[in-house]
Amino acid sequence: MSEEPLLTVEGLTTEFTTDNGVLTAVDGIDFEIERGETLCLVGESGSGKTVASESITRIVPTPPGEVTGSVTFDGQEIISMSESELKEIRGGRIAHVFQNPQDALNHCYTVGWQIVEAIQTHEPNTSKQEARERAVGLLNDVGVANAAARLDDYPHEFSGGQKQRVMIAMALVTNPDLLIADEPTTALDVTVQAQILNLLEELQEEYNMSILFVTHDLGVVAGIADQVVVMYAGKVMERGGVHEIFDEPSHPYTRALLECLPGKSRSAEGIPGSLPSPISPPDGCRFAPRCDYAVEECRAGDQPPEEPLSESHAVSCVHYQQGYDPAVIREEVVQEDGATTGGVSSD
Numbered sequence: 190m191s192e193e194p195l196l197t198v199e200g201l202t203t204e205f206t207t208d209n210g211v212l213t214a215v216d217g218i219d220f221e222i223e224r225g226e227t228l229c230l231v232g233e234s235g236s237g238k239t240v241a242s243e244s245i246t247r248i249v250p251t252p253p254g255e256v257t258g259s260v261t262f263d264g265q266e267i268i269s270m271s272e273s274e275l276k277e278i279r280g281g282r283i284a285h286v287f288q289n290p291q292d293a294l295n296h297c298y299t300v301g302w303q304i305v306e307a308i309q310t311h312e313p314n315t316s317k318q319e320a321r322e323r324a325v326g327l328l329n330d331v332g333v334a335n336a337a338a339r340l341d342d343y344p345h346e347f348s349g350g351q352k353q354r355v356m357i358a359m360a361l362v363t364n365p366d367l368l369i370a371d372e373p374t375t376a377l378d379v380t381v382q383a384q385i386l387n388l389l390e391e392l393q394e395e396y397n398m399s400i401l402f403v404t405h406d407l408g409v410v411a412g413i414a415d416q417v418v419v420m421y422a423g424k425v426m427e428r429g430g431v432h433e434i435f436d437e438p439s440h441p442y443t444r445a446l447l448e449c450l451p452g453k454s455r456s457a458e459g460i461p462g463s464l465p466s467p468i469s470p471p472d473g474c475r476f477a478p479r480c481d482y483a484v485e486e487c488r489a490g491d492q493p494p495e496e497p498l499s500e501s502h503a504v505s506c507v508h509y510q511q512g513y514d515p516a517v518i519r520e521e522v523v524q525e526d527g528a529t530t531g532g533v534s535s536d
């Protein structure tokens with residue numbers, strides 16, 4: 190028997206009114222997150238990943254932002270909720286972790302004070318002593334050594350990685366069903382980044398959470414995702430299970446992103462060209478102006494409908510429609526031993 194997804198996002202659209210016109214940062218995207226799963230939103234800077242993730246709990250600045258579409262969380266439609274109803278869920282059953290822990294921690298108070306405050310805000314009947322004990326437990330869970338003693342330290346006495354651990358501990362105070370983590374490791378060095386990703390995976394099991402993980406780094410996606418949604422210029426280009434995305438990348442944009450990974454053909458220069466203006470995006474596929482495979486049909490109408498490749502894999506690209514041949518994109522790579530693969534060439 191299949192359970193309902195924890196989160197269902199349909200037609201999510203976020204528009205900002207700017208001096209230059211209406212800027213559509215997220216343009217009608219859909220995705221679902223199953224219980225206990227990690228979904229990664231990935232795409233270049235400016236694709237709309239942060240706005241999409243913040244639109245779920247409506248923490249985008251409004252005005253100028255306007256969020257429309259439907260977000261169903263555990264059976265409840267939350268987009269149309271009043272601010273006070275949504276507040277119960279936000280920072281409760283849905284928790285956020287952001288890129289820069291120093292911005293989110295108050296440097297005037299000890300870390301323990303801040304966790305205790307978060308616990309008592311969530312559960313006002315908890316005594317200070319109980320809250321302190323829970324805070325120690327949480328710091329232990331997130332791998333802060335010597336937790337009891339560190340409670341009375343100030344944020345500046347923690348390293349960047351430890352601060353992010355503290356932020357994760359604060360997010361866990363409410364035992365959330367969904368953790369939304371926006372580039373939580375981008376500010377950290379590579380070793381610490383890997384430790385935090387491991388920690389999130391451990392905590393996911395322990396706390397039985399779903400995770401929406403936002404990153405521009407496909408390398409990180411490979412380590413943590415179950416499902417992947419590839420975004421470009423406010424639209425979904427491709428979606429699939431993590432193996433489908435890495436083993437059978439199908440949209441030229443996904444393939445170009447993979448070629449930018451370290452050691453691949455475009456690792457030095459990135460994808461040539463830049464994102465279109467979100468105020469006046471091009472007709473057709475948003476990626477067509479930068480796509481090596483674009484034909485006339487790619488430049489007309491709307492973003493192509495998603496063509497299913499498997500039950501979980503779909504691609505928004507003209508070349509997968511009837512009457513076209515996707516082989517132009519997925520040219521087979523002949524390996525030295527004569528075997529062929531549909532993967533991305535690494536030369």
Ligand SMILES: Nc1ncnc2c1ncn2[C@@H]1O[C@H](COP(=O)(O)OP(=O)(O)OP(=O)(O)O)[C@@H](O)[C@H]1O
Nearest residue numbers: 205214233234235236237238239240241250405467
């Ligand atoms: N408050 C705002 N007002 C107007 N435009 C905004 C606002 N916030 C974001 N945008 C615009 O929305 C688009 C998407 O931005 P977003 O921050 O979601 O991108 P991103 O994919 O998260 O990029 P990055 O990897 O750099 O974090 C960008 O064009 C950005 O300039």
Ligand code: NI
Nearest residue numbers: 238239240371
């Ligand atoms: Ni972002």
